[in-house]
Amino acid sequence: xKKNYTHPSILFWILFAGVAVAALFLVVWKGIFSLVLLxxxxxxxxxxxxxTFGWYVLVFLSPMIHWFFRxxxxxxxxxxxxxxxxxxxxxxxFWALGLTIAWIVSLARxxxxxxxxxxxxxxxxxxxxxxASAVISLISLSAADxxxxxxxxxxxxxxxxxxxxxxGANIVTNKKILHTSLYLLACTGLLGALMGFASFFNGAxxxxxxxxxxxxxxxxxAPFGTQHIFLAEVITTTLPLWxxxxxxxxxxxxxxxxxxxxxxxxxxGLFTLSRAAWVTLFFEVxxxxxxxRKRIDWQRYSSAVMWGIFLLFPLFSYLLYFLxxxxxxxxxxxxxxxxxxxxxxxxxxxxxxxxxxxxxxPLLSDVYAFAVxxxxxxxxxxxxxxxxxxxxxxxxxxxxxxxGWIVYHVFSRYFKKSYxxxxxxxxxxxxFLVLSPLIFQLFNTQYxxxxxxxxxxxxIAGTIVYGKETxxxxxxxxxxxxxxxxxxxxRID
Numbered sequence: 215x216k217k218n219y220t221h222p223s224i225l226f227w228i229l230f231a232g233v234a235v236a237a238l239f240l241v242v243w244k245g246i247f248s249l250v251l252l253x254x255x256x257x258x259x260x261x262x263x264x265x266t267f268g269w270y271v272l273v274f275l276s277p278m279i280h281w282f283f284r285x286x287x288x289x290x291x292x293x294x295x296x297x298x299x300x301x302x303x304x305x306x307x308f309w310a311l312g313l314t315i316a317w318i319v320s321l322a323r324x325x326x327x328x329x330x331x332x333x334x335x336x337x338x339x340x341x342x343x344x345x346a347s348a349v350i351s352l353i354s355l356s357a358a359d360x361x362x363x364x365x366x367x368x369x370x371x372x373x374x375x376x377x378x379x380x381x382g383a384n385i386v387t388n389k390k391i392l393h394t395s396l397y398l399l400a401c402t403g404l405l406g407a408l409m410g411f412a413s414f415f416n417g418a419x420x421x422x423x424x425x426x427x428x429x430x431x432x433x434x435x436a437p438f439g440t441q442h443i444f445l446a447e448v449i450t451t452t453l454p455l456w457x458x459x460x461x462x463x464x465x466x467x468x469x470x471x472x473x474x475x476x477x478x479x480x481x482x483g484l485f486t487l488s489r490a491a492w493v494t495l496f497f498e499v500x501x502x503x504x505x506x507r508k509r510i511d512w513q514r515y516s517s518a519v520m521w522g523i524f525l526l527f528p529l530f531s532y533l534l535y536f537l538x539x540x541x542x543x544x545x546x547x548x549x550x551x552x553x554x555x556x557x558x559x560x561x562x563x564x565x566x567x568x569x570x571x572x573x574x575x576p577l578l579s580d581v582y583a584f585a586v587x588x589x590x591x592x593x594x595x596x597x598x599x600x601x602x603x604x605x606x607x608x609x610x611x612x613x614x615x616x617x618g619w620i621v622y623h624v625f626s627r628y629f630k631k632s633y634x635x636x637x638x639x640x641x642x643x644x645x646f647l648v649l650s651p652l653i654f655q656l657f658n659t660q661y662x663x664x665x666x667x668x669x670x671x672x673x674i675a676g677t678i679v680y681g682k683e684t685x686x687x688x689x690x691x692x693x694x695x696x697x698x699x700x701x702x703x704x705r706i707d
Contacts, residue, residue, distance in 0.1 A: 280444065281306070557600070560603040628645065
């Protein structure tokens with residue numbers, strides 16, 4: 215009987231042997247870095263077959279922007295390439311970059327196999343306007359700083375659109391993936407709340423002088439950071455999800471547990487004593503009550519509201535006492551006021567196009583008075599101040615148009631009876647996934663991070679998933695000059 219030398223297992227081992235020989239040759243020739251590079255490429259290739267898993271990991275890591283990966287920690291891998299030792303970034307950003315490349319690989323594979331390739335690019339025209347304002351702002355930078363400005367556009371602005379928004383729209387393609395993403399994001403809020411609760415017993419809060427829920431490092435890694443405001447941001451974003459799970463749960467016993475979990479997370483959020491958290495939660499409740507004003511039986515819940523106010527009053531009094539007597543709170547307030555005044559002065563220098571994207575911290579480092587009073591330069595404490603100082607009125611306007619487009623498409627169907635009850639309810643949840651991080655970033659510095667944009671990306675992806683019921687895209691752009699069997703379309707919603 216003639217032996218079949220084309221058996222898949224034989225081909226596999228031949229390929230494996232070839233790769234092993236090539237890897238050994240590269241290690242001898244270029245050092246162990248080549249082996250790391252090959253391993254990374256293999257991991258990306260493998261991930262291209264499991265994009266959904268990669269997205270789940272990205273969602274789970276999204277609030278953990280303070281968990282950094284530094285190349286210099288593994289200097290023995292990169293010692294032949296010292297220029298790489300200065301590279302460091304949050305783990306979630308490395309993962310987002312790898313997942314983006316894996317997604318591109320999967321598109322290329324589908325292309326060569328003759329499959330239809332569809333790319334969702336939500337709000338692309340509006341994002342391009344914002345991106346154009348960032349490019350225009352580069353004219354205010356000196357020749358020496360131009361490279362840093364261009365790097366900021368690629369490294370920061372393109373990452374949060376392509377690596378979060380576009381990835382979410384193209385990977386979250388059904389309700390199962392969407393709901394799993396919501397569960398994972400909610401779990402990060404519960405983990406953060408548990409860490410905040412544990413901080414009362416390990417003394418992590420003592421640096422502030424007042425008992426407050428604070429994240430801390432575990433074995434040298436602080437995924438949620440070490441400041442109360444970072445924990446507060448996670449909780450305010452994920453709390454609406456826990457309330458949604460409680461509201462939609464049919465099992466009474468599970469609903470009771472979800473109610474306890476929601477109250478626990480809400481309480482830990484308040485105990486961060488973060489003013490941004492309190493303001494965000496206040497506006498969340500206010501907007502919720504306004505939207506539901508015609509559906510709430512006010513007489514039925516009046517006693518519950520009074521009891522809620524009664525229970526919150528001592529904590530609110532404690533917050534006021536903390537703000538009035540704590541040195542940390544007073545110093546933080548003074549720094550915020552100073553940063554706002556400085557940002558305004560920067561804006562007046564170049565009110566239309568701004569001082570250049572990514573230029574706030576370098577400009578602030580030249581303000582001697584700030585360094586004397588508050589130490590090292592930090593980023594603008596607020597999204598509005600950041601945009602006005604770096605990209606001027608043009609940047610603020612184009613960013614507002616992009617956010618406005620998101621809010622409109624995410625929330626408009628809530629009022630349309632042509633959609634199913636489930637779609638309208640999800641629209642309500644998605645609205646708060648956009649609103650919560652947006653309000654918080656009016657007082658914080660994480661406006662371009664996965665903390666803000668992954669929840670928004672989930673909301674946009676969910677709008678597309680539920681939009682398949684009655685919603686059609688604005689238009690479909692078919693790329694020209696392709697073979698007939700290769701169908702490529704780009705959907706811009």
